[in-house]
Amino acid sequence: MNETRVSRRTALIGGGVTATLFAVAFGLTLPRLFGRRYAPTPYDDLLAHLVDRDRAARVGAEIRLAEPKFDGKAAARELRQRFEQRDIAEVCDADVREGRLAEVGGWVLPESLAELCALAAE
């Protein structure tokens, strides 16, 4: 009976490929398993503009504290108009240029950014 012999070299290459595939699969799955996931909100289209949503939510919590009656829906309507075909930097620039500023715990921010933060904290 012929024995199929696997050379040491082939075994090493095969093992490497398998390990790599595992690593890639693990890497892709891990964030889904353990990473920050957010419940769907009516504002996800807007919140997608935020690079660091957790930090934004920290700022937003301060706004919510100072303005318990913050109207997220109205803010979102306004923001969608401002964001139409523009990115967040352009929207913030326009706010700054036109003097639309908000104070959050004393920090002077572009108003649209502050409202996004408040939505992130909802």
Next chain:
Amino acid sequence: MSAFIDARTIPSGTVLQADLAIIGGGPAGISLALALAHTPLKIMLFESGGMDFDARTQALYAGKVSGVSYLPLDSSRMRYLGGGSNHWGGWCRPLDAIDFEQRSWVPYSGWPFGIKELKPYFKRAQDLVEAGHWSYDASDEPMSAVAPLLALGDGGVYTSWFQFSKTRNSVLPTHFGDRYADDLRRIPNLKLFLHANATRLHLAHDAASLADFDVATLNGRKFSVKPATTVLALGAMENARLMLASSDVAAAGVGNGHDLVGRFFADHPIPRDTATLVSFAGDIAGYYFDAYNLNGAILRPAYAPRDEFKRSANVLGSLTTVENAVELDDLGKAAVVSTALALGVDAGNAKAYSIGCGLELQPDPERRLTLTGERDALGMPRLKLSNHVSDADFARYRLTMKELGRQLLAARSGMIRLNYKTRAEWVQALDWGDHHLGTTRMHVDPKQGVVDANARVHGISNLYVAGSGVFPTYSASNPTMNLVALTLRLADHLKRAMR
């Protein structure tokens, strides 16, 4: 070289005669004497103190304070030759053109003349305070070559510059008594009396001129001086005190026919840590904290509102400096990261700094000095300061800071946190500049000012006031260099008037 005269050796009852008496040996009195050197005028200068601090003399300044917290009246001034310059920080900056204007949003504003009237004297004043070559608002470019300025977008606030006084040995700053003692001794037409306290001004019977004044010493000597002309250069507080206390002919005091002497007192509030400034890129240039010597001009930047912004936002003057590095709390870090990311800026090395400022106050007739029933060792009634700061003064500065924050965002260079919102927070953070201003304000109308455009007391032909007490509005600029310029202008007037 003539020696100074110790007034404690003048026999009681002596009557001295002079063409011009200068009462007070601070920056104004000394500058005036220097400017009138080698004229035909026979000048006498009377200084309460000696060449050094003396606790007994200093105690003559003690008084009361009510209202918003203020420094004790005997520690916010210095009573020996050199006066206020003996505890001067050396900060210099000229008044702005708008400071002289009647501004619709500033009650009681408006000088009798514009900045053009003072400009010819700034250079000589700058020399006297030894603040180097005049480079205030021409320093952006050379200082940027040293290290970059923190970028600001277009707007109402700009980077202005302080210059600092220095002595010849580069010990900050110039103390007028030490620095000019030898120059004063060399003036042939000047006699300078130390330990000489003016205690009473005597008007002529018609109250239209000053007849003479009394001088007393702490060792009990009393004599009088009969000058043709007198200049009060005691500082804004003590000028008012002497005028109010001299009530034998005019019951309300000298020059006080319209109840203005002592009113409109002002100083520059210096609230600490008013804001936190963040530079996204990290460390800012060292000259923001430590003045930098650029070819003999010692410079430090300050954020100032532009004249156009003052008009459009109805704000007053302010000069904001970066003080020291601070740590951010969680909210601060979140705000900085969120904002920088939104602007597309890397804030990985961001640094935060505390901000301080000096503010111009709105003129207020109720912020005033009055006499109390208590008397000092020479029998002079002591002063009481009723101190006020309006909420509007704080709110206006807040607008300026918010504009600075907007411009930092516009430049994507940084951002700002406004640290105080309530009056209690502002008042708790208040310090003061020891810049005494406004108690003998200048106005062409005797009903609105104590002195006229030439600093002559309204209605009294031979009595003048020198110093920042005549400023009708206060600017945010530190007063010393400016009051020296105004005094040099007075010297020119006296040369003409006393010919």
